[in-house]
Amino acid sequence: MSEFSINELGVKVGLEIHQQLATNKKLFCNCTPIDTDEYSIKFQRKLRAAKSELGEYDPAALFEKSKSKTIMYFANPESSCLVEQDEEPPHELDVDAKKISLVIASALKSDVFREIYPMRKTVVDGSNTTGFQRTMLISQGGSFNVEDKEIGIQSICLEEDAAKILGEDGAIKKYGLERLGIPLVEIATEPFEVNPHEIKKIALSLGRILRSTKKVKRGLGSIRQDVNVSIKDGNAVIEVKGVQQLDQLEKVVEYEAKRQHGLLKISKKLQEIDWTHSDNDRKDVTELFKKCKSKIIQNAIKKNQKIVGISFRNMSGMFGYAPHEGIRLGKEVAELVRFFGIGGVFHSDELPNYGVENTDIDDLKKTLEINDNDGFLVLAAPEEKINVVIDQIILRIEYIRNEGIPIDTRLATQSGETKFLRPRPGAARMYPETDIPPIIISKTELDNAINNIPKSWDDSIKDLQTEYQLNLQLSEQLFDSNYFELFEKITEKTKVNPTFVASILCSTITNLERNGLDSKLLKNEEITKTFQFLEEGKIAKESVEIIFENIMNGKSHTIEKAMNNTSIETIDESELESICKEIVEKNQKIVENQKERAIGPLMGIAMKELRGKASGEIINKLLLKNIKNKLENN
Template sequence: MSEIQIDKIGLLVGLEIHQQLATGAKLFCRCRPIESDEYSIKFSRKLRITSSELGEFDPSAIFEKSKEKTILYSRNPESSCLVEQDDEPPHDLDHNAKETVLIMASALKSNIFNEIYVMRKLVIDGSNTSGFQRTMLVSTGGNIEVNGKKVGVQSICLEEDAAKLLQDSKDTREYSLDRLGIPLVEIALDPVSGTPQEIKDIALTLGRMLRATKRVGRGIGSIRQDVNVSIEGGGAVIEVKGVQKLDQLEKVIEYEAKRQHGLKIISEKLRTLKTEKIIVNEDVKNVIDIFKNCKSKIIQKSLAEGSSIKAMKIKGFAGMFGWEPYPGIRLGKQLGELVRFFGLGGLFHSDELPNYGIEELEIQQIIKILDVGSNDAFIIVAGNEKKLDIVIESIIKRIEDAKNGIPAETRAATITGETVFLRPRPGSSRMYPETDIPPVIVSNTEIEQAKSKIPKSWEENLLALQKQYELNQQLSAQVFDSEYLDLFETICKDKKIPPNFVASTLCGTITNLERQGMDSGLLKTSDILEAFSLVIDGKIAKESLEMIFGSIMSGKSKTISEAIRSNALNTIEDTELHKILDELVESSRKIIEEQGLRSMGPLMGLAMKTLRGKVDGQKLNQLLENKIKIKIDKK
């Protein structure tokens, strides 16, 4: 099939922005929101589901419970206390967080409630020790203007951020409590039709408004976008969680639009099948004996772990699991994602076999034992016996749902801009009142004070930044929109180093290293401050920063000093520098005689091979030019 035409599929996108607030304290205790690598306190929990006030269970909670994982928690007393550990009731709501969210609501012309009720939102994936997240609806309505058009605001909430995931394995999931409880504002916008670029512009505009308050966190993870995506006739709204960058947002919307439209086309084709009941109980068989000598590494690994192996016949589905309306969009891939989120390695389906070490002989045995006809398909899945029946039940339901279109589910954004299955969509049974906190009163005086503190516009902030640091408009916008604004102002406060160079390094050099596949998460704020301090003190050259940051972001070095040593980047004395350049000029007499000052280019290249990162580039250029001129004059 040809490429998807996004403007023809009735795409609707609703944004939810989650922004950490820089209040200096957590929402319901006075712990400082700082991250640590050392944890002196560790404990574990098993979270269980509870019913709502009406006795109903939330579908997303049921799904998480089925994974049967043990949750391990690590905490540092400097950044968390018994409140985060759920061994002490929450304290009073942080005043700064309350004031900040009222300012943001006022800036968006949203209708603020005079009484705010704290609710518990059921979350049992382990990211909250209590099994719920505290959240409160602050206001509804309002709008934000983007490129001359008004985009409506549905709601503004103040809530706790979740714990930080450290590791997720087959049977356990590990979190640190540094981030748990940090104040977070959630702004949900009305769904809009438009291109992924237009949606990106909306997120950018809202993000700029939040940053203009100068009351928000900066850095990766401090702002996250959830995206609700649907298409015309698709039948479901898909929530995509965890988009951290604007470029990623655009790709996620494009991918999700293509995935949903592809699944819609698949459902239309499935509805033409004659089979009424595609799977019955007799169609699921234990086939472990068939695979005892199988060459598949995945199967052998499952057998070594004591797993069971089952196969199921799906009537009339021949060719349907591997069929792709668009490249990479197929029903078999959707089922594989579902199985993996139960902790299993994946599944095999008949459209992709023989392959992966499964041979024709084993396939023929499966066909015989399941009585697979020429129009039928089959699936093979391996896993723990107790979990396998739940997984097979979920697979059957997902296949049956495929006929009806796009099933409602929550998906996670990947770094590459795709989406993967996370859990079913939560229902109304997820929310219930918080019994440990009284209603939060908002006085008319507080609302008026919030209106008086509405921040300057992004354009006004940009002009102030340009004027103060003598930056051009493009560089000013890059700094303001980046995660590095506060860091930039800290480094440049005494103007001992050119602001243009600092801005270019933070927004250009680090970004380029990221594009090469390096991880900026390994580069700490303290590392950047230390490196610029060494430049200011003349202990390293400006040109060495790219090599130092690259060494840390690639994982080759853990500290600035280690990166300097491993790359031999210590500055050299002037005496040594002059000696190296004199030897270079002397050994290049022939080039200088033939090319005169034009020899400057090739000689500078040779000098940089030895001196890159050890000498200021401008200083090196000037010295070499002077020495070449002297050589020419002598001649």
């Protein structure tokens, strides 16, 4: 395994930012985007690939078709209509979405087209009921600066967001339609060569330009980064989709560059091997493995699946060869197989293991007529799928051998690795939308967009500091957070100190998340209500974190329930005075020994008893008063 230094690879990166727009309706209908998990409508579709106007099939569409998935859709009439169900033609383009996209294009100095042509982009993974996504090229060119570096803009598109995936159940893929059709802009940058640690800063700067408009959505899922990665000696640009958090970007680019470099080394080794594949190299070994102790194999046999052995002449050691840690041909094959919904694949370099014993391997080698210099795969899959999957495996290995890096679309994982999603789409993917006429952009619309270019990020931060008397650090945290609009609503509705509100939203919730709690359970309405209760004196400042913690750990859904679960109730000052006096009385020795310094340990005792029921400031004041009285009396 060789040493790996990413700085020597000549890594090039291009970003694609997908940002939902804050409009009151979807792009081509009047439905209001509402995030809901309540569905009263359910229907299913079986999508298929169709030829483009040029008579060609898109490779990504053909690949998705090969998985033979049934798509189940779930809808709520409050957030979707017949347009999303593909039972009604699209309505007119949302005017607000058009205005916002023009402002964003103008802010990035991009050249706006005077005529915009809606297009259909083929999507056969089920995330669009139509089998395509509606998209419009708004502008090309432009740039923005990140410190002393100018980042070029390739294109800006206005398009529909996809449906929300709800999960998979065998051959059925489930989607919710509440997100389908929400307007978003896709901004693609020109490729740039940077160190991986600079990428987060570039994406953050672009995100800040978008948020400065105050016309984009915030929150998890409202902005997504795709990243295109290539290396100097490589033959491919790999698109990695679904980077939800900026902290992932650096890890994703580093891993993908390492993977591509590793595949080039694997390719060179494969070229040294005399290997070809024929149908005789795959044999049904289901009977042979009926006594195998592997749980994976036995589960497959119970489901009446086939077990097939595939021989690879002269390839002993190749599936396990790792030019870099975690980069192996065997892993590439496993990712591909797993995406077909098949969990059972073993290769010769990892056996005996997983319940497959030496006797099983010896019998397999005899059946496949191979020796110790040869490699093999053992694949368990439904009979109707198994040859399709084997064909894809062979194609992939042949491509790695002959070309180097397969041109894939890949998916980012939470750990920063990438995994196979589908082949890259081709030019046949895009064709004109026949239901919507071209959209004319007038000079007045362009002038209005230019006049509404938002303030810079620096100016926005200064405004925050001035208007709400926040310090620089808290202003920056607030502006970059998902809670900026909520902060403005809370400070408008209540007289709670803005610094306290910002600190709770930016620090307290984040700290609870770091402890493994789920902020998605904490709805904006409950956050607002908490600050209203604080203003009305129903809770103390110290109660806010306790309430949020109880909701974020799933024990409560509302502030009232959280208050009940945590026994939070405010007490009047006379009762508080009595409790503080009693604490001093019970700890006379500490007061005698430490005098007024006794406030420290006594404050700890009081906060355990009174946490969430009274302000720490008032408790401190009453304890100090009783300590002084006790000392004077003594």
